[in-house]
Amino acid sequence: MTEADLEGLGVHRIAIPVPFPQAGGPVNAYLVEEAGGGLLMFDSGLGTPEAQAALEAGFQRLGRRFDEVGRIVVSHGHVDHYGAARFVQERHGGPDVPVFGHPADAPKMSEQGPRWRELAPRLAAYLARQGVPPEVVELLAKQGEGGFRYARRLPEIRPIAEGEVLRTRHLALEVMHMPGHTPGLLCLYDREKRLFLSDDHLLEKVSPNPLIELGPDGQDGFFRPLLAYLDSIRRLRALEVDLVLPGHGPPFSGHREIIDALVGFYAKRQARLLELLQAGPRTAHELARALWPRARPTDAFLTLSETVANLEVMESRGEVRRDRAAEPWRYLAA
Known part of the structure; x- marks a missing residue:
């Protein structure tokens, strides 16, 4: 057809x-x-x-x-x-x-x-816990507001x-x-x-x-x-x-x-994340920067989303764990 x-x-x-x-x-x-x-x-x-x-x-x-x-x-x-x-x-x-x-x-x-004014503070707090710097959090807040x-x-x-x-x-x-x-x-x-x-x-x-x-x-x-x-x-x-x-x-x-x-693509990305974590704990933001070293700050929400989503899959399989004892959170190889 x-x-x-x-x-x-x-x-x-x-x-x-x-x-x-x-x-x-x-x-x-x-x-x-x-x-x-x-x-x-x-x-x-x-x-x-x-x-x-x-x-x-x-x-x-x-x-x-x-x-x-x-x-x-x-x-x-x-x-x-x-x-x-x-x-x-x-x-x-x-x-x-x-x-x-x-x-x-x-x-x-x-x-x-x-409305965005209700969502923005919750998202900003979450991004900060994932290690996103304050100036990037502010930029993403403006970007999110503009999307409406x-x-x-x-x-x-x-x-x-x-x-x-x-x-x-x-x-x-x-x-x-x-x-x-x-x-x-x-x-x-x-x-x-x-x-x-x-x-x-x-x-x-x-x-x-x-x-x-x-x-x-x-x-x-x-x-x-x-x-x-x-x-x-x-x-x-x-x-x-x-x-x-x-x-x-x-x-x-x-x-x-x-x-x-597509499934193979995600598997390769998760293998790369595990390789990065072998060197020691990192925040999700640090991992995203390592995966996309040339990404613009305006792309930070997309790259962080992709990184966290893959880490959640790896957490579900017991391959990584998240240390929430202090902020920002850090991920470790299990």
């Missing part, structure tokens, strides 16, 4: 530029033709004027209208995937178009969810759960909860057509970053993203898939080979 075959299945992709080079290319919004007319929309892209213009141009190119959208499903609570959903509602004529998402990610997207300009929150996120089937004109899309990249990430799978809408769960050329997720009160260990991701990706590997429709970049095939390479 190729992308051209998707037209016959009523699936249309709109690529929307993003300002994040780490994302793996433009973000994709998918329009799926419904049985009784109209469209199901899977992800919406960013909420910036440039992204909204690209989305509008995509609708025009396909000869479709915003008022044909009957429901929006958001894969996860990152700004490049839900940011324009409010714009689509408004172009449709009001908030009557329902937006669906997993409850675990709903607070990120909802008007009722916590890429999206507008939504008045309501209706819950959607594992196992629900979204029936469209040609497809029966099964909702699959695949936590890892975020706690509430959702994918869609047509078992008969062997079509998998993976959003950021599986990308062809980029490893999905396992981002730090703190609990409601800032607690550490609330969600261990890479442990969850490795479990979810094993579930995907077991599925029969002819074509993957990712969140970034064009569709691709060969999902098992990509998954195997």
Whole structure:
């Protein structure tokens, strides 16, 4: 199956530029033709004027209208995937178009969810415990605040759960909860057509970053993203898939080979971390700097997230342990 075959299945992709080079290319919004007319929309892209213009141009190119959208499903609570959903509602004529998402990610997207001023102090305290210097913590706080300009929150996120089937004109899309990249990430799978809408769960050329997720009160260990991701990706590997429709970049095939390479990539990273810890205890920040010596300070959240996530996997196997007796925390080879 190729992308051209998707037209016959009523699936249309709109690529929307993003300002994040780490994302793996433009973000994709998918329009799926419904049985009784109209469209199901899977992800919406960013909420910036440039992204909204690209989305509008995509609708025009396909000869479709915003008022044909009957429901929006958001894969996860990152700004490049839900940011324009409010714009689509408004172009449709009001908030009557329902937006669906997993409850675990709903607070990120909802008007009722916590604001950055509530989240920032908890994240700053956690980063400091992981050895991040105060000036970098301050930089990341400003960076995090700026990220909210890429999206507008939504008045309501209706819950959607594992196992629900979204029936469209040609497809029966099964909702699959695949936590890892975020706690509430959702994918869609047509078992008969062997079509998998993976959003950021599986990308062809980029490893999905396992981002730090703190609990409601800032607690550490609330969600261990890479442990969850490795479990979810094993579930995907077991599925029969002819074509993957990712969140970034064009569709691709060969999902098992990509998954195997990705799992091997994480194993090599963990071996390198163990090698670094043989020389003595280090903070997560020190380990991240050793893994990415040329990374910019603005990349510190991504590199620290990747480092901590791999350390959590190693902790679960008893290969490393964390010394919390004093701050900043240090990791030791077990």
